[in-house]
Amino acid sequence: FMQAVVGGRSVGVPGVPKLLEDVHKRYGKLPWKTLFAKPVALAERGFAVSSRMAKSIEQNRQHLQRYPETAAYFLPGGKPIPAGTVLKNPKFAASVKLLAAKGSAPFYRGKPAENIIKAVNGAKDNPGKITAADLKNYRIIEREPVCAPYREFEICGMDAPSSGGIALAQIFGVMRHFDMKAMGAGNIQSWRVLGDASRLAFADRDYYVADPAFADVPVRAMLHPEYLKLRAGLIANSYGALPQVSPGGFARTQGKGQGMELPSTSHIAVVDKSGNVVSMTTSIENAFGSTLMANGYLLNNELTDFAFNPVDAEGKTVANSVAGGKRPRSSMAPTIVMKNGEPYMAVGSPGGSRIIGYVAKTLTAHIDWGMDIQAAIDLPNMLNRGSAYELEENSAAAAKAPDLEKLGYKVQVRDLNSGVQGIVIGKNGLQGGADPRREGRVMGD
Structure with a gap:
């Protein structure tokens, strides 16, 4: 790589x-x-x-x-x-x-x-x-945001070629069929639902999400309530980890392709006195990009976000294969949460393809488990991108490894260096949260 x-x-x-x-x-x-x-x-x-x-x-x-x-x-x-x-x-x-x-x-x-x-x-x-x-x-290119209803909120994010907004919409479209609040943050079944909802979203992501100017990205079908209800049913009918996850059965002409995204990105969330809200994720991909410099700055290595295998084992062209003029898939997930038609929250994170899991955890902790934005960010990271359930080392999450293994998951305890930044817009003002795992901080005039 x-x-x-x-x-x-x-x-x-x-x-x-x-x-x-x-x-x-x-x-x-x-x-x-x-x-x-x-x-x-x-x-x-x-x-x-x-x-x-x-x-x-x-x-x-x-x-x-x-x-x-x-x-x-x-x-x-x-x-x-x-x-x-x-x-x-x-x-x-x-x-x-x-x-x-x-x-x-x-x-x-x-x-x-x-x-x-x-x-x-x-x-x-x-x-x-x-x-x-x-x-x-x-x-x-300005694209229409992808929005998904969840509880009394709408969770809005980026459309393709980013997979972040689509994956979050799928995850929460599945989780709305479960009483996450009643189960609570301490219940291993909450993490089973969140983990398998994420696995299902990543299965679709790997096949379908790419630059829509070059590939047919079936966003409407992927976010259709009936489809997500069926996906939720897979989880509801299993007490343990889903034995396998497969992409949805849309008219699939593309093959499976996985790009490798490194966790070296930045995110800012801003709300000004006029009520303007910004959630912005920006990246040169690797920690030092391509390691080439020009004009005093590092140049990106974004093209390695394309799939390394342009054709899969079945001979099908991968949607996210490289091509001139094409924009690579990413997992950036700058998110604005709406409530009653007004902005309620801005949130996002660096972290490569783990961004989706970091943001999903933060939103779940705040919306379902009642944590303020800082506590939601601080909550130890636990996420699943399809292969192993990743748990943040040197945290309370690592202690959940035996329980997850009993449910049938492969578990990996490792450094999960998120950088979630978020702002909640309340009746009495703004509340900000910055990830202690990086150098971010909350600032205000």
């Missing part, structure tokens, strides 16, 4: 500069040029490297040393930057100043774009194929 990640072949066209500019043109109130003083100052003055970042640099030393610009930044003198070091980035400050002055255009058809192409195609051991036309022709 890392042979595919490191270098130019995995780099996709960056979308964030154009996205931010597009959203600001439609909804922004402050002048664009005034929005960048803080990131410029942070890049010029520097920031103290956290212990988690220092550990990650050490762990990825082998890959970071492959390209001179990246090695000079993260491994000065050949040694990983220790925690507490003040790290400055004047090249990035210059890029942000250019974004402030000229907007996103230079990053798609100017010198910054040329620098990206040069870095990607000039990677000596794994060059890419990105072209000036790829950057110039990139377009933002």
Whole structure:
């Protein structure tokens, strides 16, 4: 996997500069040029490297040393930057100043774009194929949100090619047939329902979710109440783990394909005094992306989110197979929960394909088990993406391993480094929660 990640072949066209500019043109109130003083100052003055970042640099030393610009930044003198070091980035400050002055255009058809192409195609051991036309022709696509009713709420998220919103809609469309509140957080049967609902969602995800411009994604069928009732029936008719899970029997012309998403992403949730709500997940995929740098920033390795097997064992084309101009599937799940037609909650997380489980756990803990947003985030992570039930090490979740094994699950106790950030909008104001497993925090004016 890392042979595919490191270098130019995995780099996709960056979308964030154009996205931010597009959203600001439609909804922004402050002048664009005034929005960048803080990131410029942070890049010029520097920031103290956290212990988690220092550990990650050490762990990825082998890959970071492959390209001179990246090695000079993260491994000065050949040694990983220790925690507490003040790290400055004047090249990035210059890029942000250019974004402030000229907007996103230079990053798609100017010198910054040329620098990206040069870095990607000039990677000596794994060059890419990105072209000036790829950057110039990139377009933002606005999609209708995927919303699912759950209790008195509507849980809304991203449509394909992200699998996050669809999977959450399926999970909660199944769980609405169970009294999760009565069972409670301490009941192993609650986790059986949540775990198997997730397994069923991932079974559909692996077959059907991809870029809808290239594949038929049967979202309506996957979210139809009768279909989800049938899926819930599978769980209701079994006391233990489902012995096997299969995708729904839609007109299946695609094969099964699994991309590998690494848990190196960021999420923010914001509510302003005017009532605007943002839930935004952004990623360069791997901790250090492709490990290539251009214009002072790391370039992504998003193309490894495509399936590694374009054709499955039965000879069927995989929906999420790689193609030029195609957007890879992700599991990002920025979520806005609605109540009585008004925003009630914004939540999301980094974590690769585990994002879906992290967000599902947080929503269940808050909605069904009555935990405030911080307690819901703090609750030890337990999730199932289809193979093993993963339990957060060094937490109360690990103690549930024997009970889950008795139910028939394969269990894996491991580090589950979520980064859930959330805000609940109540009658008496806002309540925020930040994941203690990362450096996030709650801030307010």
